Amino acid sequence: MISIGIDAGAKFIKAIVLKDEKIVAKGQILAGFEGKENVEKIYNRVMNEAGISPGDVNSVTSTGSGRKMVDFATNSVTDVTAAAKGALSLFPGVRTVIDVGAEEGRSIRCDNNGKIIDYAVNEKCAAGAGAFTESMARALEMSLEEFGSLSLKSEKEIPMNAQCAVFAESEVVSLLHAKTPKADIAKAVNDAVASRITSMVRKVGFEKEIALIGGVAYNVGFVKSIETDLKDKIIIPEYPEYVSAYGAALLIK
Amino acid sequence: MIDQFRDWEKNRHAYAKAWKEKTGGKVTGYFCSYVPEEILYAANILPVRILGSHEPQDVTEAHIFGMYCPFCRDCLAQGLKGKYDYLDGLLIAQSCLHIRQAYTSWIKHVPVDFSYYLPFPNNVQSPRAVTYLAGEIKAFKTAIEKWTGKEITDQDIRDGIKIMNENRNLIHRLYEYKKKENPPVSGEETMEVAISQQLVDKKEHSEALHKLLGSINSVPDGKNNGTRLMILGSENDDIPFIRMVESVKGTIVIDDHCIGTRYFWNNVHENNGDLITSIAERYINRPACPSKDWIIRTRIKHILQLAHDYRVKGAIVIQQKFCDPHELDIPAISRALNAAGIKTLFLEFDVTVPVGQFKIRVEAFLEMLQEEDIF
């Protein structure tokens, strides 16, 4: 039984191949402007890696904001369902899934049977998503990884407005002008974005255990900020950006 | 000179708790400056205005949709986080919709012993408003009596009016000094006095004001000699912002804010027949909040008068993000100020303001105003 999950996100398209529910291949590609072509590229690439051909595939499930581009899919589910399925299959004790991608953050609460009770998605402003942290890292002239680990070095609490990305950005500029150490700025940004996310988590309510998925989970500073805010340990899967694709692959049809 | 006021403003919760301990009395929080505090003082209750903390928070998203003003969300956050856990009661006088949500969510999720919604008239220009409000104040008084189990006599009300009037008179005298060429108090200092006015027992506040006024003449000239500015708009208790403006040689000499002049501008007539009606008249006739300033725009005349009396060169018009009532007034007020030769700088406030960015704008504004002196 071969099933493939394709998560066509705003920035990356992720694909994963399961053989009898075990991961045999995975890969990602920038979504870019040629989304549809790239969907096919990554689909072929992971099949190559798994040593299979289209004829061997029993099921392809698409998810993500660009899931309609995967026109050869046999099944299609929304991000919410895929994220919950993926996270709960990896960690059956999880009741709250926080998924932060490039342009959207969401929080999902599930019951003991893995059924979704409630979820929230961030509203228009992008301050609560990965793309914003990335642009802030660029403003500080460092990589996202550096940004994350540098932020761990700060103990300072600099209040920063997380309601509006534009306001927050101008606050960063002000801090730079005021010669604030970069570590403190990085922490302030992570705290601000985290607070935007936890605000959403509180909106749907949260229960242990909590998993964080999506590319932003690689930002260790951000994870620390979330943990401090929620006063709880967060589970991070080994490949956080692939969890939704994995969940999709499990939803066979 | 203003250390006492600053201490009250900074340690407002500690003050209220100590007051309670000391007097054994009740403390009620209130939203909006239209609450007739005379009745509360008559009942020996300490009213404290609910304000925000200017810190980012993540507890109100579940309760208030993000398109409402940051001030109402900041206020509610204080309640949800238990910062006001000492309150016996919570009150609101009807004004804008935004702040109302902080009240309705608060009483549901952080219940208090006594809560009261006073449906204050919005049509303050109607001849029917005073009679109506007097009826509402009577009902409010009855509710307080029922809560405390103690009758509020006419003498109590007279006392309540006296306490409020005296405090308003004293802060007026402080503001008179701000008409001077080099005012002895800065805008920041004035704001500390004005904020604490709504946080502490007016009797104590009046005592401190007496002291301040007694020593004010010994302040050497030349301390606050920046460009004379007015500040007006939405609720504003952002001290770091005022400090920043004054650090770049602006001097704020007058304001039109509900923490500030709108709150204390006029008094209750003490010898004008029915006491409750006199209180109602005071609140109906006070400088209006934009949510009540219709159909005639009375605020324009009032603001221009202030600008004239305090000889301001420019006005900083601030607005809490999403504050609809002010958004509906600002274009007309800015136009009127500009027509009167007073330039305006518009700034949108959030829970925290980007001081660095605003500093550049304020400096540019001040340069523009000073250029006129040069050429």
Add this chain to the structure above:
Amino acid sequence: MKIPNYKTAPLKCWNKAKEIRDDFYKNYAVAHEKGGLRWSGGAWSFGAIPAGLGDDVFPLTGEPYGASIAFNKQFSIRCMEATEKKGFARDLCSYMRNYWGSVILDEYIDGGKFPKPDFMWQDHICCSHAKWYQVASDLEGGIPTCCIDVAVGPYTEVNENRLNYITGQMHDGIEWLEKITGRKYNDDKLIEAVYNECRATSLWAEICTLNKAIPAPLDEKSMYSLYVLGTLEKHSKKVADFYEELLDEVKYRVENQIAAIKNERCRVMSDTQPPWGFLKVFRYLETFGAVSIGSLYTFGLIGMWEDKEDGSWGPRTTPQQKGIKIKDRDHALKVLADWNLSKPEWQHFYSPHLKSEMMLRIAKEWKLNGIMLHYNRGCEGLSLGIAENRLALIDAGFPVMTFEGNMGDEREFDEAKTSSRMDSFMETLGFSVINE
């Protein structure tokens, strides 16, 4: 589960509704040609009062006018931009901005120049209502404006002092109308208009009650085109008569199981005004077999309700049904004030919890699977307390979906994102698109 397949048929009185609406905008525009008067004001205002000035007095109600503009996206964008150019904030009420834009551009939705009103007659329900016409008057270079404040607390707490405040303003308003129009006021016409308003608004509630039936005879998208007549001229005989006719037709649909949508298997309600430029999201919902049976907004903005003897929610009994004979002006004004204060859509201004109770009532009595809340950036009045409504509905066990948008400013609505939210919502409710 087998997918239901009901009979369905278009509404017979559809064209008549359209005709009444078209006449409304036309009559206002041409009023002066026949020596009549024009007034402009809100859909919630006490329109029955200016009716006492004569039969040739025609209103233009701001909210439906703003919504009509929103429907015409190109015109709407131009209106918004004209308003912004005058220095007004983008987050203000979008109906109001559309209306102001139409005045600034001097263009009427029906073509031609914007017909300047002779006076403005408004009531103040939210922070923007009185100020809307204050600004409109500024923009027109000064038009006599009167606005009645109705903010006296929830209906259950109305007392004499509160009612007197409103009727007092109404009496002053009538004197003002006589003064500015130079006309003699006719109390009989006022009384007739009050009767009409009570009849029309009670009938609309009765029509909505019929939507408790499965399958629902009406879907919310169609209801918008029907309830709107009440927002145009709820005090007119024409509208009341139309609702009589509509009631009969809807009764017939219920009796004969004629459904609004043929695959009805999921029932939801919405909340607040929809994004008018994107009503097709309701059609998208139908592909899942889901029908929106209405909302507190469609039921309770124009409909007047009360508790019925059997404990259900139903149409408020009119004064004429109770055998009350309105004696004079004061009596008419009292009846009118009391009637309007019971409006369901007024209660949440004082407490979201009152609104949650009514929403839960609808969710149970109209047998809903879920609720879609429109977090409407265009209306601070009706979005007031919406987050608390969400919490209360979830607490009571109803699945809730929220989507952010704007009733009148299409720049704030993301169609793709909204459809994707609907997908997730339907998926969690266990429904997928019905493939035929």
